[in-house]
Structures are given as C-alpha cells and as structure tokens.
Amino acid sequence: MSRRLRRAGSDATMRRMSQPLRPETLALHADAGIEATPDVAPPIHVSTTYVAGNSEGLVYSRSDHPTRRRLEAVLGALEGGHAAVYASGQAAATAALLHLAPRRVAIARGGYHATHYAIEALARFGVEKVPLDAPVGKGDLIWLETPKNPTCELQDIAAHAARARAAGAWLLVDGTFATPVLQQPLALGADLVYHSMTKFLSGHSDALGGVLVAREPKLAEALRAARTLSGAVPGALETWLVLRGVRTLSLRVRQQTATATRLAAFLAPRVARVWHPSLPTHPGYELAQRQMKGPGPMLSIELGSEEAARALPGKLRLFQDATSLGGVESLVEWRRRQDPEAPPALLRLAVGIEDPADLEADLAQALDAVGA
Ligand SMILES: Cc1ncc(COP(=O)(O)O)c(C=O)c1O
Missing domain, CATH: 3.40.640.10 (Type I PLP-dependent aspartate aminotransferase-like (Major domain))
Incomplete structure (x- = not known):
C-alpha cells in the first residue's frame, strides 16, 4: 500500500x-x-x-x-x-x-x-x-x-x-x-x-x-x-x-508541571528570584492563563550570588548537574556554562518524575549547604 x-x-x-x-x-x-x-x-x-x-x-x-x-x-x-x-x-x-x-x-x-x-x-x-x-x-x-x-x-x-x-x-x-x-x-x-x-x-x-x-x-x-x-x-x-x-508524553508533562509548580512556590521565599509562569510575579503569568493549559514543566532560579549558583549543583543529590531537559530524571544547570547571555546567578531546573517531596528536600538541603 x-x-x-x-x-x-x-x-x-x-x-x-x-x-x-x-x-x-x-x-x-x-x-x-x-x-x-x-x-x-x-x-x-x-x-x-x-x-x-x-x-x-x-x-x-x-x-x-x-x-x-x-x-x-x-x-x-x-x-x-x-x-x-x-x-x-x-x-x-x-x-x-x-x-x-x-x-x-x-x-x-x-x-x-x-x-x-x-x-x-x-x-x-x-x-x-x-x-x-x-x-x-x-x-x-x-x-x-x-x-x-x-x-x-x-x-x-x-x-x-x-x-x-x-x-x-x-x-x-x-x-x-x-x-x-x-x-x-x-x-x-x-x-x-x-x-x-x-x-x-x-x-x-x-x-x-x-x-x-x-x-x-x-x-x-x-x-x-x-x-x-x-x-x-x-x-x-x-x-x-x-x-x-x-506514548507517555502527557503523563510525564502533567506530573513534571505539577512538580515544577510546587517547587516554584517552595523556592520563591527562599531564593532571590524564581522564574516560573505559575507565580503572579512572573511576567508571563497572565498570558500563560490564556495561551497555555498549564504553567509548564521548566523553571529557573536566581540565587544571591554567582558563587552560590555555581556551588549549588555540587550539593544536590537527586538533581544531576547536566545540560538538556525534558527527561524523566531531574537536572540542574548553571546556565551560563552554555549560554553567555544567561544571568550569572541563574540555575535552570529541569524537573523529572521523582517524588516532588524528595526533590523539595534535596533543594532545601543544598540551599542550606551553600548558605543561600
Ligand atoms: C528551546 C530549545 N529549542 C531547540 C533546541 C535544540 O535542540 P537539539 O539540541 O535537539 O538540537 C534546544 C536544545 O536545548 C532547546 O532547548
């Protein structure tokens, strides 16, 4: 045929x-x-x-x-x-x-x-x-x-x-x-x-x-x-x-979006800035409501200093320090390593499908370890 x-x-x-x-x-x-x-x-x-x-x-x-x-x-x-x-x-x-x-x-x-x-x-x-x-x-x-x-x-x-x-x-x-x-x-x-x-x-x-x-x-x-x-x-x-x-795209993305939303709320009072469209402080908050069916599975954070941002990936146990995103395992990246235009204290978090409470605890202990 x-x-x-x-x-x-x-x-x-x-x-x-x-x-x-x-x-x-x-x-x-x-x-x-x-x-x-x-x-x-x-x-x-x-x-x-x-x-x-x-x-x-x-x-x-x-x-x-x-x-x-x-x-x-x-x-x-x-x-x-x-x-x-x-x-x-x-x-x-x-x-x-x-x-x-x-x-x-x-x-x-x-x-x-x-x-x-x-x-x-x-x-x-x-x-x-x-x-x-x-x-x-x-x-x-x-x-x-x-x-x-x-x-x-x-x-x-x-x-x-x-x-x-x-x-x-x-x-x-x-x-x-x-x-x-x-x-x-x-x-x-x-x-x-x-x-x-x-x-x-x-x-x-x-x-x-x-x-x-x-x-x-x-x-x-x-x-x-x-x-x-x-x-x-x-x-x-x-x-x-x-x-x-x-075949499993929808399951993964809905779970990753829910986890990213939870982590954004958890991180907002703890770091200098959180970039995630679920937060009313994000410039895309309003448009996301009209244009998207959810705020998305990706988020970035900015810490108080470049030094802290460069140190944090080494303290995380579940987030692996690697570029790329969209996989089932959580990744963290000091984005300036790849992109010279990224803010110096920005870390990109590609949230995987691990239990959200475990990811939250991992971020909490790593932020404590770098004094952020
Ligand atoms: C938003 C976006 N578009 C395009 C690309 C390029 O895709 P690839 O690495 O598969 O060539 C990437 C890769 O990171 C990306 O993040």
Whole structure:
C-alpha cells in the first residue's frame, strides 16, 4: 500500500470513533494502520533499503521509513498539523530556515542560544536577524520561542500570528518548553511548530531529534522532500525511541508541571528570584492563563550570588548537574556554562518524575549547604 493510502487508512480508523480523540489517546493510536503488522509495540526497522516494487511503496530509508511514518503521524495529530522529523532540533531549525528562505528573521533576544547562532550563520546568504518587533514583509519569518529558555517568559502567539498574516510573513513557534500537551500554536495561527524532540517528546535523555509540524500539508510535503535532499533524517533507533517516549508524553508533562509548580512556590521565599509562569510575579503569568493549559514543566532560579549558583549543583543529590531537559530524571544547570547571555546567578531546573517531596528536600538541603 502506498504512503498516501496508509496515512488515509489511519485517518479512517480515527474517523470511525464517535468523537474526536483526545491527545492522550492520539499519542497511542494516531499511527494505527500505518504498518501492516500484528505487533502491539512498533517493530524497529534497521534496513536502509527495500526490495523494489514492495507493497509499502518503500524505496530507501533516507526518503521514507516505516517508523518515521508512524512518528510523524503521532506528532502531526498531537499538534493538529503535518510533521517532518529530523536528526536533531538544530537540524529541524536549519531545515525551516533554508526551506522558507526568509530575507529577515524577527526574533527576541534570549531564548535558546544556538537558534540565534543558526540564524546568524545564514548572514552570508543575505539572511538578516532583526528584533522581534521590527517591521517584516512578505516571505520574512517571525520566530517565537515560548516559553523561552531559560526564564520561561512568554510571547503572544495569536498577536504575532495576526501580524504575520497582515505582512505575508511566516510564523514559526519553538514550543519545546510547552510541548503539544500544554500549547497548540497552529490553532493560534502559527504556520509551523518546532520542537527539539531530544527533550520532552522523547522524554528519556537517550535520543536526539527535532520536528517541524506544519499547518498546511503541502508545506510538510515540501519539507520532507527537502529533507530527502539534505539527508537530515533521524536514525532508526532514535525514531523508535521517540515514538516509544511520546506514548507517555502527557503523563510525564502533567506530573513534571505539577512538580515544577510546587517547587516554584517552595523556592520563591527562599531564593532571590524564581522564574516560573505559575507565580503572579512572573511576567508571563497572565498570558500563560490564556495561551497555555498549564504553567509548564521548566523553571529557573536566581540565587544571591554567582558563587552560590555555581556551588549549588555540587550539593544536590537527586538533581544531576547536566545540560538538556525534558527527561524523566531531574537536572540542574548553571546556565551560563552554555549560554553567555544567561544571568550569572541563574540555575535552570529541569524537573523529572521523582517524588516532588524528595526533590523539595534535596533543594532545601543544598540551599542550606551553600548558605543561600
Ligand atoms: C528551546 C530549545 N529549542 C531547540 C533546541 C535544540 O535542540 P537539539 O539540541 O535537539 O538540537 C534546544 C536544545 O536545548 C532547546 O532547548
């Protein structure tokens, strides 16, 4: 059966249900019928090539791959669009920039530092990075990251979508910190949603990947065709691991958000500043109520001094001192080690799925140990 028919077959399975399926169910069933296999758990396909004329319409794994079809069906369903997956978040970001080929990219300061580097790397092809609110024209790109790394500040997706529409510009939203569980940028008018799959979608700190989800199926088709040429596809194991991880996305993100909210309240009276949209003192508090289904699983704190911030990770027993986020295990990072623009006393906490009381006790003893 061709790729088109397989996708249509899966849509038919969904249509037979009496009501639209909710995200928790789509994460498990949106890829139903894509592969003709009796397996309950998806098989891993390591072959790079396929016998000519096969009934699946498969030719070569750079252009098409059974598990990639399944993962794209699930991620597309979760975002309400059409997905193309990549070898990393950065590969997806670069693919969007190269495919849309904007003259200007409007982006706020801060956020994930390597996104800025990827845009700046295209200056030699005439791409100009401009401030988020600078005028944009037809074919330009407005790039939002919301919530933003590491302070969880929010940007108004619907407002920027209206602005993009009026100008004939594209709107892309990096929703890595929110995940499709808490935020639906396509429904708010974005053209593309971008995630580092390495983070919450995978959820286990064991697979690099990225995804672009387009509102228009034609844009997704064009991105997949361009990806066949660039070759930036995720490997078979990574694709399988993300598909496995995304099945539990909602459970993990809801638990991590609840824990982050509890820790934010616990830390607020104890440290110089807590960055989490659950707190009325956070600049994104109001917008989070409108734009998100929860304040999110990430938080950052600022201590009284850089010295204390650099010392704290060494005193924590459950939070491991490592970069990245979105996995089941809690991580802490003195963010300036990676990002030279991060405030000097800021620590980013990527909350895992450990018992919240244990994490709270760990933070309490570590703050005592550094005298914060
Ligand atoms: C918000 C955000 N976007 C994009 C990326 C890039 O993703 P990757 O590391 O998978 O290339 C990251 C990585 O940390 C990130 O935090």
